Amino acid sequence: MTEVEASSGNVYEDFATPNANEMRVKSQLAAKIGEIIKARHLTQVQASEILGLSQPKLSEMLRGKFRGISEAKMMECLSLLGRDVQIVVKSAPRSRKEGLIEVVFA
Incomplete structure (x- = not known):
């Protein structure tokens, strides 16, 4: 039988990646x-011009x-x-020692 381990919700943390929270946000x-x-049907070249990044950097x-x-x-x-x-910076609940960094899309 295969053993299954529950995820923490952050794959970078699960694999002990350095700066796991930063990597999740990025x-x-x-x-x-x-x-x-x-959604805007942009090529990477068009998008890189808008964003001020080289196309290879955008691709990466x-x-x-x-x-x-x-x-x-x-x-x-x-x-x-x-x-x-x-x-938005707000107080963390008292149940947690540290604050949480998360990305919320509206």
Whole structure:
């Protein structure tokens, strides 16, 4: 019988990836950037011109290789693609010692 282990909800954390939370956030931002590019029927060349990234850098980001791209740059990309980006800081529940960083798309 195959043993199954429940996920923490963060695949990067499950595989003990360094900076797991940052990687999860970046993956969510990259996925949304990719969705918008696809919905607008943009080529990677067209999108890279809009975003101020080289086409190879954009391609890498969309394939999950985004270690060299900051979260701030990814949020700027969303803005350049016509999306409002808000950062909301609020108190964490007392049941948790640390705050939570998450991406919520409206």
